[in-house]
Structure formats: structure tokens, C-alpha cells
Amino acid sequence: MGGFSLHRVAPYPHRARVQGCRSGAGVHHRAMPTVPAIHVWAVRFSLDFAVASNLSGLRTISAYEENKLVRNVADAYGFDEASRGSVLDYLHEIKVGCEKDPSFAGGRNMITYAAQLMESTSPNRYLSGVRILDTLIRFNSGAIGSGFPGQSMLISNTIGSASSGSILHNLVQMLDSKSPYDEEIRLRAARIVEHFVIDIRLDKILQGIQCISSLLDLKPFHQPDEPLEEYGHRISVGEEGQMQVRGIQILLKLSDDENNLRIMSNTDDLVWKIVALINDKELHLRKHDKWSRDIVDPGVKLIKRFMSATTRSNNILWREISTSLEAISSLESIIDCDKCDEEVKKQAIRVLAQICWDTSSVMGDQNKERFIGSLIDMFLHKSKGSQFENLAGEELAQLSFGFGSCATIILEKYGPNMIDCIGKTDSGLYNSIHRKIAADVLKHLYGNYSIDDEHFQNLKEAMIDLLPKVLREVLGWGLTETHIQRVPSYTAPAGSGLAATQDNDGRLQEALASLCATVYNRMVNTDADLADRFEDITARMCDLAAEPLKTFSDLIQEAMQRQPPYYPPENAMRSNDENPNECCIS
Template identity: 30%
Template sequence: MLVLAIVLLPIVVLYLLGLYASTAISLWRLIQHDFGGDGGTNKKPALVILYSLAMAQGVVFLYMIVHAWGAKIGIVKLVAHSYELQEDSELVSGYLDASIKGCMKEPSFARGRNLITYAVDKLMEFDKSRDSYLCGVKILSKVVRLDSMEFRSQQVLAKELLTGSPSLIRHLLETMGPRSPYDRDIREHAARVVAHVAGGIHLDSFPGGVIGCVSALLPEEYEEGGDHWLWEDLERQWLLEECERRRWLLKPPRPPVTIDGMVEASKVLVEQGLLILRKLAADEDNCRVISNAPGLVCKIMAPLTSAKLHGDYHDQWSGIATESMKLVLSLMAAPGTGEVQSQISSNMKAITGILDCRECAVLLKRRATQILLDLSLETQPPGGRVFIWMLLLIFVLPDDFFDTTISSVGWVKKRRYIRRLAGEKLQAAEQSVGGVISDLGTAIAENDPYMAHAAMILGHLWAHCSDEYLEQVKQCVFDVMPKVLREILRRPPARPAADDLENGRDSSRDQQDLERREDIMLKKSLISFCRTIHDTRWELTARVDEIADEVMSELGERGHGIMYLLSSAESKVSKYQIRRVR
């Protein structure tokens, strides 16, 4: 500390008094010259002192600039990291510059201001500066996506400021709409902002505008003409990027995209469009407008009825189908929306196909079953065993455990009816709750093709079911846990030898690669099931650890509890995946 004080004290004194000292000395010597006689012996020391003072001031000034620049970079990085704006840190830098400039003019400028108010102010400049408007859109898009509770107040503020300005909402709709002059990325940002405020929009206040712009985000169909809906989007994107590149003469062309990449990029706009409609549908008046909009219901149903999208791009399709189903359930629950029921009834095969699909997630199958129940399905659909499991899941566990997002008032009321109907269907099928729980265990023990789904359902029941069914669930879990752990520890199928290709056995290699991928996905699902079992019933952790140690003992290894076993298994699964990629 003493050394630091000795070094810094002269700098501080020089910084505070240097300007005054140099001015006073200069004035004194201008009035009273002392050149040291005719030879001017004092001129050289005087010049040394003068230049030294000037040099010292320059060093201090340079230090101030470097310090301010470094501090700015540090602040920008910190804020950008907090708001997940690392790739767009120039947006935060602009906010900091504007704040400093405003505070220099008026010290109270920053009072009541933050990144949200800055972004909304930038949006207000849409008729003056294109770049300022896009800056506001990007910032708000990032902020509304943050899940942390510390940003909730800012997200509420953004919603209040935007809903209080219909002109801003109209301009955001135009930005994401069919005649937008912007590329896909900007349209996605605008769509996210609109989705954030959609719950507060009344369609009567925007006649035709909202529905037309949102509808433009949804392809009319996915089947006819192959992938033309992707190529149209890609062509639009390429033209906009080419114009932008020619405008600035600096941006290099993007690398070529694959079909999977196109689907992944296009699905974001589709998901956001469906999310906007679902939030709008929380209001019954909006629900009727959506249901009566020409052709809109067909667009909403298109992802669910597309065998091509479901079969060829399943991972991307799942997110779109989830949003589509949530919206369909909300629309079906609203009064006066008979077109939705008739549209779904005519595409029953697509809905039941979700129950048959081995790749579709449990929650997606749950929503498909809810749709079938709402249509008062008289006969049990194909894949009846999975259908019975879904009836159990709906009857025992309410929707509140799975979906906390905004729902329409009609759907909140109707889901009680659907839950009761699921119980009645179980009785009609002569299935008790205990019997279905036992069947879940049987499916796991017998390596049923839907073994992963049975495990996930059993995990949900373990975590959330009431005391009425807990003992049955506990017994089933303890019975199947050894089988599950052995399956997790089992090595995946070996890849075919390299000389198989030379012998013309390429198809066999592809088949074994497929089996290997399916085995890895099964292991991941079972590991997730085991983590749920371990993490949600702490009072039973000791028993679960005992089972894990017994399984390890059978393999001739020392047990260290289930978490050690799962961590080791996850590491091996990751290695298998890396080898497959190579």
C-alpha cells in the first residue's frame, strides 16, 4: 500500500494541480524574465521544465483516455454477457455512449432509464433512421427471450411501453410481414417482440393487419411440390442479402446452406407465428377472429398433417407441432369455432400417427390424446397401448405440471372436462390406474419398442402423482430400476467392420448405424428417467442408491451410488456419439 501511495500520489497531485501550476509558472516567467545574464544560462533548465510539464500532462491525458476506453470495454462486455448480447455488443456500446452523452448535458438524464427504454426510444425512430430502429428490435428480441427472474421487471416494462404505442406494434408487424424489406433474421427478431406483447393485443383494434402479417409466417402446405416452401424462403433470403451486400460492398456471401439448415432456420418463424396466434387466442373474441380468418386454420393444421415434415425433418417438426397443438387446443375450446373441429376430424390419421411414432415425445403424445378426447373419439386408435398410457397420464396429472404458459380461458375450463373424460375412457377400457402402472413396468421389462416412453411416463408419475397412487408407482419403479440400469450400462451394438463396404454390405452398415443411434437415444432417455427418480424423492434416495450398487456388484464392480453410475454412463454415451460422428 505504501509503494502504491508513493507512486499514485504524485500522479494525483499532478493531475489536480498540473494545469494550474503550469499556467502560474508560465505567467510568472512572462512577466519576470530570468535568462541568467547575457549568456542565457537559465534558458535550458527553463525549457526542460516546460517540456517536462507538457509531457507529464500528455501522459496523464493519455492515461485518462486509455482508462476510459478500457472501462467502457469492460462495462460493455459485462452488460452484453448479462443480456446474452455477446455477438451484438455494439448495441450495448451504443447504449453506453448515449447514456454518457445525455448525462454530460443533463446529470439527471439517466434517472428512470435502462436498456429497455433505450431500445423503445430507438424503435420510435423508425421513420428517421433504419439502423436505429433495427437496433431497438434486436435489443428487445434478446431481452424478451431471457428466462431469469431478474429480467422479469424489464420484460413487463417492455410490454407496457409497446402495448401503449399502437404505431410501434403496427411497424413491428410490417417488419415481420409478407412485404417486409428485411431478411429472415430481422423478421425473427420482430416476431419475438410481437409474440411478447401478443397477449395484450385485441384484433378489433388492428382490423386485418395482425392476422395478415402473422399468417405470412406460416406456409400454406408442406407436401405438394416437395421442398418448394423452403426454396421460396431461401430465394427471398438470398435476394435480400445480395441487396445488402451490394449496398455496403463489405459483407461476404454466406456459406451454402443444407436442406436441414433451411428447415431449422425457417421453423423459427413458423413457431413464432403459432406462438403469436396462441397468445392472441387467450382472448375469446380474438379466438373467433382467428377461427373465421379464411385459410388460417388450414395453415395452423398444416404442420400436423404433413407426413413429409414429420418423417423427413422430425427434430425440427417437433417444435412446430408442439406450438400447433397448443394453439389447436385453445381454438377448439372457444365457443363458435366449429371449423377447427371439422378440420381436425378430417385429418384424424395425422393425429393418431403421433401416438404411433416412436420418436415423438411423451408431451406431444399427451396433447394428441387430448385432441382426440376433445373430438369424443369413440373407438380406440391404433397404438392402443400407448393411448391407454396417455389416458393415465392425463387423468392422474393435470396440465399444470407440464405447461405453465399462457392458455385461453376456454381451454382452462375444458381441460378439467378432458381429464374427467380420460378417467371414463380408462374405465370403459376396463383398465385400472394400478393396472396401467403395472403395464408401464412390463413394457420396460420386456424391452417394448415404446420402452423409453414408458420410462418417461413413470418418471412423471414418480415426480408429481398424489399419495393415492404413490405406493403403486414406487413399487413399479423399484421393480424396473435394475433392468433400466443394466440397459444403461449395456454397450451399444458394434459397428460393422470396414470391409463390409467392400463386400457390398452398405445397407447392413446403414441399418446397424440406425440401430446404434436408436440405442444411444434410448440410453439418454433412461438416464433422464433415473435422474428424475433420484432428484425428486429425496427420502427414497438411499433405496435407489442400494439398487444401483447391487447392479454394479453383479457386474463385478464396486458401487458408488446411482449418480456416479449415471455420470459414468453419460460419459460413455458421449464417446459413442463422437465415434459415430467421426
């Protein structure tokens, strides 16, 4: 029977050869392959060794050569010291099996071996299988392993398939083990579960969400990375921290599935565990970037998803978040932090706005005033940069749409700011987007505010002055009463994005016309004297504009039907051969 040679899978110079003979001659080992060659060998799950053609060689291989062979394979794959024994066990099993049956190695590889071990009731064999699978998954996620997709596919087909569902289910349930002997298994199982998270359906795994969320219960991972007291397969404090990170990443990925998100949203205490990690003040100060990247970013995204409208029905976590002072404080600290990521801050703003709007939340008026004030500063004064002004304005518009304390705060403290944003068109401070959002805020306030108090009366008087100016702008009648002329409401600056300008101007015009209609209808329906006052204003407007006499209602209807001005592209204003610098008068 011919000798076993690796050169058939590892081209020169990355080749190695182990030869043996039927007569029992010693096995001669030549240059071991480099990492790429070892990998090509191992893709065919190297320790199969072509045993059918070389049983004598395997039986006579020395312990030294055997250990060296295992060490090279282990080094190539990244097996740690604790896991190398699993590679040696695999070799021994292949040897023993092939001695009894030369075809024993057919179809076997390290992945199927790991799956077989993980179906065992023996704790040691189960741990060995988890070690192999965890190592192979991490290898294939690296730079070298990513070049061999066939191995990843085999892992997925072997472990992630429906027929192997029990393996994945057992791994999930192992995450909740409190035995100190299982600490290493929990860490490796967490990495494996994260790899197969797309295959997990929480409604198919008994106590699945409780098992996964138990990963968040561990000690804070900012402690010194020193090994704990030896007892079984213990892990370091730093590795405990890795489990927290894995846990929150698994939860975030699980929430991509709507059914999983529904189950998570109705799980008691899940939000407390997430908030506790986000609230880690020491880590925030000492390792901010790591804390923000590993914990805060996925944590806030999860909270935002729990607050989503699609999961609000019978949503336990919605109520837990809205009634948690710790959650509110955490989100506020993220917004105020100068180091926190922009996207994380935006998520925190959205969640806080939902809490602020929720009348059942524990967010007090003082906190609401502070939050709304920060939105005003972001919206009108760019206190956190231009990237936050639109978001802040949109949230203000939402908060003004209702009967709660948020609308009252906006009306009492910031109503004049909204009036100025719309009316002071010559200040250069506010663009079309600012003014459109301000119009939405005022429309919501005036259309829904139900208390006819001093603040509402002040708003009413301000709106009586503002509406004629707004109508003249939308109708293109100019902005002054002394010289009304038909002009576009906005002139696009040279070199600007004309399509965006056209769109923003159209949205502004719709918002202003809608504001006029809402305010006018409520005023004249509740105060007949105001109807006469508006008709006097209309008569003066039509006279100055040399227009036929119309009612204020007619002008509003005309404004609502009016199309925004069209700004032709700059190049369309002249022919291709026209010199832009040449005077048109000869």
C-alpha cells in the first residue's frame, strides 16, 4: 500500500510528507507545512490522514511525531493549551477506529467529531466538542479562515441545520448554568451561539431568553483581568466581561427578528440588566470607548427597539423603561457626554422623547423641561452641531402633538421661539427646514391645546399677527404691507442643491398653509368677533396687492393649492456656447 503524502493537497514549497510502509519501517517526517498549507490540509480535516492507505504508518508513528503533528495543526487553527488535547483525542479515535475498520475515517472530520462529542452525556466529552467547535468558528472568522468558505459552510450545515437543532438548543440552555465547572463552556457557548444567532427562534427553546440574558448578570468587566480562584474550568474576570459583551450582542441580533423581539419585549427584568451595564460609571470614565462600543451602542439600540410602536401592545419592557429613573438618567448622561458617539446620542434622544411623551412615565416636569430645553437648543441654536438640529426639531413636533405636559411646556416656554422662527424671515438664522418644523409645532399646539389660559391667549394674539404675513409669503405677495409684489417666496442660492431646495420649499409651503388653516378654523369657530377681524385684514391685503376682494378662507384655500416656485438648473439658463462672463448688451 502506497505511502501517505501531503504534497497532493499542499503544493511545493508548502509541503510536508509523512511516509510509512507495510513492513513496519519507521515513519520519516519532512518539513512541516506553513500555516496556509496546514490549513489546506485541515480543510480536508487533516487528521483523517488517508488512513485507509496507510494504517501501518499510523500505527508506527512515534509519540514525538504524533505530538508534533498535533501541535502544528493546533497552532495553525489557534487551539489554546486547554483545547489541544481535543485534537490529540481526535487523532486517537481515528487511529483506533481505522484499526478495526479501514473505512472508519470516511466522511469524518473535526466538525462532525465535535458535533458527536456535544451530543454526549459526558461533561468532559461535551467540553471537548465545544472547544473544537469554538476554535474552528473563530479561525474561520479570521483573515486566513475567511479564504476557505467551504469549511464555514460545513460548520453551518452540521450545527445550524434543523437536524442538529438539539445541539444549538443545549448550547443556549448551557448559558444559564451556575456551576463553576461550566464557566469555560459558558464562554465558548456564548461565542458559538452568537455565530448561529440567525438560526435561533426563542419560542422553540425552553427559557431561551432567560438563558441568554443571564450572560448580563456577571461581575463588571472593568475589574483587573486576573484569574479567579481555581475550581474546575474557571475563567478570568476579563473573560466574564467578554460574556457580557457577547450577551448584549446576541440580544441585539435576536431582536432583528420580529417574533424574537416580541418575546424579548415581554420578558421581566431584561431592561434592568441592560441599564445596569449602561450605568457602569467607572467603566464610562476609565474605558469610555470600549464601554460605548461594546455596551452602550447595542444597549441603547435594544432599548429603542423595545420602545418601538410595533411591540408596544402588551409590552412589559415599554412600561419598565418608562417607569425607570435609572434608564432615564442613563439616557440623559449619554446625551450630555462629550465623548459618546453621535449615533448613540441620536438613539438616546429618540427614546427619551418617547418616554417624555408617555403620560404614564415617571419622568417629572423638571426633567421634561430640561430635555425639551435641550431639544430647543439643538434645534434652533445647534448646541450639539448641525447633525442634531433636524432630529431635535422632529422630536419637538411630536412632543407638541398631544394634551400632556410636554405640549404645555413647549407652549409656555418656547411658543415665542417658534413664532420668531417662522416670522423673522430676514434674520438669516432659520432655513426652510427650521421654519417647516416650527409651523408643525405651532399647528399641533393650536390644534390640540385644550386649556384657554394666559399662555394660549398670548399664542392666539401672536398668531393673529403672524397669519397674514405667512399667507402673503405663500401667495408670493411679498412680506411688507407697504409694497406688496408677486415674488417667489425663496431665491435659491447659487450652486445649491436645487432639487433639495425645491423639495424643502414645497414642504415649507404646505406646512405654512396647513398652519393657517388650522389656526383660522379654530379661531373663527370659537370667536365670531375674530372672523370679522380677519376679513378686515383680508380686505387690506387684497387692496395693497391689487387683487379682487376675497375672504380670508379663500386666501387659505388658494395658498394650500399653490405650487412651490420652480428653480431651473443654472446651466439651463444659458446655451452651451454662451460665455457666462460676456455682457448680454452689445
